[in-house]
Every structure is written in C-alpha cells, then in structure tokens.
Amino acid sequence: MASPAIDDYLKTIYNHTEWQDDPITPSQLAAELRLAPSTVTEMVQKLAAQGLVSHRPYGPVRLTPAGAARAAAIIRRHRLIETWLVREFGYAWDEVHDEAEVLEHTISDRLLEAIDARLGHPRFDPHGDAIPDAGGAVDRAPFVLLAEVEEGAGGPVLRVSDRDPAVLRALQDAGIDVGHVLTVVSAGVVRLDGGETVTLPPAATEAVWLAR
Incomplete structure (x- = not known):
C-alpha cells in the first residue's frame, strides 16, 4: 500500500546504514524523523507486521528484503528528482532536498523513467549518493569519512551529506564539490x-566522504 509515512520510515532506515554499518535504533529513528518515541514504536510494529522491517523490543530496526526493495525504490525517485532539478532547472545542491521530498510521492513511474532517460541514467545524485537502478542495485566505491583521514592523506570527494544545507553552502563557497581532491x-x-x-x-x- 502506498504511504508517504511508511516510505519516510523505510528511507530513513536505509539512509542510516548507507555510509556506516551500525543499524538504527528506535530512539535514533525517532530523532531523525522528529517524532515521539511512542509514535515510532507503534509504526515500527506496523512495519514489522507488514514484513518490511525486523525488530525485537529495545533492539535495532533492520529492513527485510521487501523493505529494502521498497526503500531503494523511493530513494531512486528522490535522487533522480534531485539530479533533475539541479541539471535541468538550475537548483543549487542545498535547495533540492525539500523539493524532492514533495515530488517523490507525486510523479508517475512513467515520468520518473522519462527523467532517468533524459538525464542519461545517472549513477549518482548531486551530493554523490548512489542512485539505485530499477532493480534496487547500487554501485558505490569504497569510502572513508573525512574525519577519519590521517594528516597527509586524502582522496576525491565521493559524497557530501545533504543533512545540513548551511554546510553544503559553506562547502560550495569554499570551492569543494563532489570529485574535487x-x-x-x-x-x-x-x-x-x-x-x-x-x-x-x-x-x-x-x-x-572521500574515495579510498
């Protein structure tokens, strides 16, 4: 059943483990979604009943194969729309997230695939996040968080988090973008x-994040 609320939960769980390995806890999920813990607990139980997540009381929340497939589909929509807005409409990379949050729930599959073809089937969005293909698969190079890189070491920028638009603007002002070393x-x-x-x-x- 289509539900923006369910999609937002699945997308948040997916995003949490995309660039690190620790599964998300219910308290982290509540913080990410800015919801009361009791609300999140109730929804996680519903998601588990639908076979979209696995969860034990007080334990972390993990996507099932069905949940991962649905999460990848909505992530694909979101990131293709972000790429479309930047390339075709001149949006800055700190402006696209909120627009994509709205559009990802409204455009048809036909329009989405037309956007994908128009853009030349991009593999990454403007922030360097991998765009899942139609089957949910992603192609991502080995990576390391910049905070964990030793002095004298480095590499190309692989990905920049879109969590904080102010950080994105500051990095852009400094001339730092995906691909720069x-x-x-x-x-x-x-x-x-x-x-x-x-x-x-x-x-x-x-x-x-830098490429290793």
Missing part, C-alpha cells in the same frame, strides 16, 4: 586539488 593538512584544514589550503566549516569533516 582533498588532502588533510591538519584538523579542519585541507588542501584543495593540490593547491590552496581551505579551512573547513564546522561539522564538515563529519559530512564529507
């Missing part, structure tokens, strides 16, 4: 494409 000089300071040094905005090292 960063080398860690010291805590919070990087060398950009082997040239100038850039002092990163607060929280940026926890929002940027």
Whole structure:
C-alpha cells in the first residue's frame, strides 16, 4: 500500500546504514524523523507486521528484503528528482532536498523513467549518493569519512551529506564539490586539488566522504 509515512520510515532506515554499518535504533529513528518515541514504536510494529522491517523490543530496526526493495525504490525517485532539478532547472545542491521530498510521492513511474532517460541514467545524485537502478542495485566505491583521514592523506570527494544545507553552502563557497581532491593538512584544514589550503566549516569533516 502506498504511504508517504511508511516510505519516510523505510528511507530513513536505509539512509542510516548507507555510509556506516551500525543499524538504527528506535530512539535514533525517532530523532531523525522528529517524532515521539511512542509514535515510532507503534509504526515500527506496523512495519514489522507488514514484513518490511525486523525488530525485537529495545533492539535495532533492520529492513527485510521487501523493505529494502521498497526503500531503494523511493530513494531512486528522490535522487533522480534531485539530479533533475539541479541539471535541468538550475537548483543549487542545498535547495533540492525539500523539493524532492514533495515530488517523490507525486510523479508517475512513467515520468520518473522519462527523467532517468533524459538525464542519461545517472549513477549518482548531486551530493554523490548512489542512485539505485530499477532493480534496487547500487554501485558505490569504497569510502572513508573525512574525519577519519590521517594528516597527509586524502582522496576525491565521493559524497557530501545533504543533512545540513548551511554546510553544503559553506562547502560550495569554499570551492569543494563532489570529485574535487582533498588532502588533510591538519584538523579542519585541507588542501584543495593540490593547491590552496581551505579551512573547513564546522561539522564538515563529519559530512564529507572521500574515495579510498
């Protein structure tokens, strides 16, 4: 059954483990969705009854194969729409998330596939997140969080979290985007494409992933 609320839960669970391995807990899920824990507990029970998640009391919440397939489908919609808005309408990468949140629940499958074809079947969205294909599969290179990179090491920017639009704007102002090469000089300071040094905005090292 189509339900934006269910899709938002599944998408949040999917996103939580996309760039790290620890499964999401009900309290983390409540915080991410900005809902009361009791509300989340009730919905998780409904999702479990529908075979979309597995969950034990007080334990983490994991997607079942059916839940993962449905989550990948809505993630595909969201990320294709973000890419479409940036490429075709000139949106900045910090502006597309909220628009995509609305449109992902309204456009038809036919329009979605037309957008995909129009864009040349992109593999990644403007933030570097992998776009699942029609079967739910993703192609993602090995990665490391910038905060975990040692001084003197680095690599190309693989992904930037879209959680905080202010961080996205600050990184854009600093000339940092997906594909640029960063080398860690010291805590919070990087060398950009082997040239100038850039002092990163607060929280940026926890929002940027590099290719290994």
